[in-house]
Amino acid sequence: MIRDVLRCWINGAEFNNMAQKGVLGRYPVHFHLMGDPSMNGQAYLIDSSIHHSFSRCVTVHDSRGLLVKNNVAYITNGHCYLLS
Numbered sequence: 247m248i249r250d251v252l253r254c255w256i257n258g259a260e261f262n263n264m265a266q267k268g269v270l271g272r273y274p275v276h277f278h279l280m281g282d283p284s285m286n287g288q289a290y291l292i293d294s295s296i297h298h299s300f301s302r303c304v305t306v307h308d309s310r311g312l313l314v315k316n317n318v319a320y321i322t323n324g325h326c327y328l329l330s
Contacts, residue, residue, distance in 0.1 A: 247271060249278040252288055259294040265301040267323055273302045280309035290314070297321055302328055 248254045256275070266272035274296050280289055290313040296303040303319040303326040306312060319326045 247273075247276040247278050248280060248289075251280065254280065254289045256291045257293055261294065261296040261299070263298050263300070264296070265299050265323075267300040269301070273305045273328075274299050275303065276305045276307070277309045277312055278305075278307045280312055292316055295319070296326075299323060302326060304328070306330070 254277070261274040264274035271278070275291055277289065277291075288311060289309070291304065292313065293316045295318045297320040299319070299322040302324050303322050304314060304317070305328045306314065307328075307330050
C-alpha cells in the first residue's frame, strides 16, 4: 500500500503472487490517499505487469494526480482495477 506520500514512481515492475485474498486493503498495487491534483506526474504506475494475483490488480483510492498506463494484468482473483 502506497499511502500519504506525494511521490511514487513505479515503472517496468513485475508483481507476481501478491495480495491477500479476502483481506480488505491488501492488493498488489494500492494507491491510498495519494498526491495532490496539482502534482500531475509525481506518482505513476507505467509499463508494469501484475499476474497470478490473489485479489485485484490495481486499486486507486481517494488519490489525485496519479497516472496508470500501459500495464498488463493476467490471471487475477476478482476484478482488476478499482477506482474509488
